[in-house]
Amino acid sequence: MSGPTESRVTSKDVAAAAGVSRSAVSFAFNDPAKIADSTRQRILAVAKELGYTPNPVARMLQQGRTRSLGVLLPQDLPQIMENPYYSQFFVGLGQVCHREGLTLLLTPPLRNSMLKAIPYAAVDGFVVCGLEVDRGEVAELRRRGIPFVLVDSDPPEGVPSVDVDDQAGAREVVQHLLDLGHRRIAVISFDPGPDKEAYGYRGPLARRMAGIREALAGAGLAMDDLPLIEVPCTREDGYHAAKNLMLLDEPPTALVTLSDILAVGAIDAMHDLGIDIPGQISITGFDDQPEAAWVRPRLTTVRQPIIAKGRVAGDFLISAIRGETQHPHQVLHTVLIIRESTGPIR
Amino acid sequence: MSGPTESRVTSKDVAAAAGVSRSAVSFAFNDPAKIADSTRQRILAVAKELGYTPNPVARMLQQGRTRSLGVLLPQDLPQIMENPYYSQFFVGLGQVCHREGLTLLLTPPLRNSMLKAIPYAAVDGFVVCGLEVDRGEVAELRRRGIPFVLVDSDPPEGVPSVDVDDQAGAREVVQHLLDLGHRRIAVISFDPGPDKEAYGYRGPLARRMAGIREALAGAGLAMDDLPLIEVPCTREDGYHAAKNLMLLDEPPTALVTLSDILAVGAIDAMHDLGIDIPGQISITGFDDQPEAAWVRPRLTTVRQPIIAKGRVAGDFLISAIRGETQHPHQVLHTVLIIRESTGPIR
């Protein structure tokens, strides 16, 4: 009966059992040329017998590489995993990991701080997601010498980054509504978080807002003329926000939501209120997540290439890890997907 | 201008700059009681000045813990991430990580081998997913002394494991069809992989097949009487399989699929063929993934508690890591969700 809590067997144990030095064991595994084939075979046999496998952490320390990429996330794991956006992003990132033979370490905030999570992660580099307000994360990664890529942020100069042209996307979708004759347009935005007070809008949200403003300006409208509701990004919140908007004295004829999830909730609300889409109201989403094509009516939305974003972020990170010193900054395009949830005003 | 490739600063550098020993630096950070407060402040100041943060890998090696859980996966990352099943599973596992303050390391097969991936992962324990044919993974983890939990497998004795009562689920859904009067039932199964030849059905697939067989037996039918198609688990494959089944001389009146994805494809096929669901054919899924409630008609399916499975697996792993020597084996229940895609034979 081999004890269940047998202490882990190290290369020292193998060396002792085979009657050689520790170095010989290492050579047997890593550098067959430096050792006689007969003793190599003997060492390997003993190693197998004892069930020896090198300790990954020790090897990481010695080699200075971990063979895994880190993703520094802005929310806790359950929230991230519930969000289909990240599923797609991880598909793209996963393609790179697969190609390079790397693992993926998901690093949520530690005690509500992305910064605090950094020093505990054993990775070769970080993809930093949704860092809208930099609380020292960039400086920390920089001086620590860890390669990293910023995604969905306000990228400072000299840092590799990947973003999407949120502004153009928002502009186009609002322009689409204007072209259909809508003027009373309401906006349902996802919550900018507590940082809005101190910093105003940041990152993708700021760009989307700017895009909306830009399109409105072309029609002689201002943001302040429109009702705006900010809620957490769940279906229920979209539902309630939309319902409340329809109770206004002059209810909107079009609803611009900044996320498909909110739009789906809004569609539910209209359904319950007996309001026809797009006959009485037009609704738009953002992201083009799978739900957008499932709901009825199918959702007009702004598609952003999430999988490509993940893949490009991974590629940039790989090249940063390889020591290439360029700092590429790529902005991916959005596409307006017109489906059935928008129509002309009547 | 601080150089960009400044070599990482270690505790030795801090010690030298502060004129103390390395140990003092360590104490300043970890054990304030063992050092004079004045020098502690000085060390911390110097450390901050130099931008020192302890190396996570070195600490892991010394402390013998990594503060991260591993998930040993049966497929490559892109495939995993495309699969909504795993998104839900990771939500449950993420809850545990969040509670315990741990990170999550996704470990796909290395060169097509789960076994080979094990020695490269720096984790405190593994959740092993979908290990249907054990090629030494269990032995490897055991002798390495790494705690682990098996999920969706054929768990051997003395190993913590979490499973779902697939057999009961399959039995009930087939019974439901039998109760509706169906006798010509076809099965679309996901591909059992190349191991079927050598080992036959294994794991959840084996249990689901057994459940089907069991229900059929009650009605005096045998598995061999039914058409069975095995395909990879994608929507397109479900589509083509369903279409082919309808071309048979005596087409089935009910379609049992072993995954919602396949069922959704089958629904598409019936739509294209102009066959009414559930008027002319009944279709059932398995898992109750979000799509099941989105498609029209809404899918009758077997719900398995995926999030709970992830959470229980995480809990078992945590207690195994804590050294508790029980080997719990939990089987979660399924629920038959009857929606609109099944109806009485006519």
Add this chain to the structure above:
DNA sequence: ACGGTCTATTAACACGAGTTAGAAACACGT
């Protein structure tokens, strides 16, 4: 038998931390 070349093997170090035992410095009471 001897110097030389070549090969198999090992001792010693590096990676970067945490930790134990003990030395040095100082205060105190007698």
Add this chain to the structure above:
DNA sequence: ACGTGTTTCTAACTCGTGTTAATAGACCGT
């Protein structure tokens, strides 16, 4: 002045690996 006790710091070890420089030994030709 001496022993005792306390505080403050450090030398030296640990974790488990990979790698370099040096040693021991075998083999060869003359």
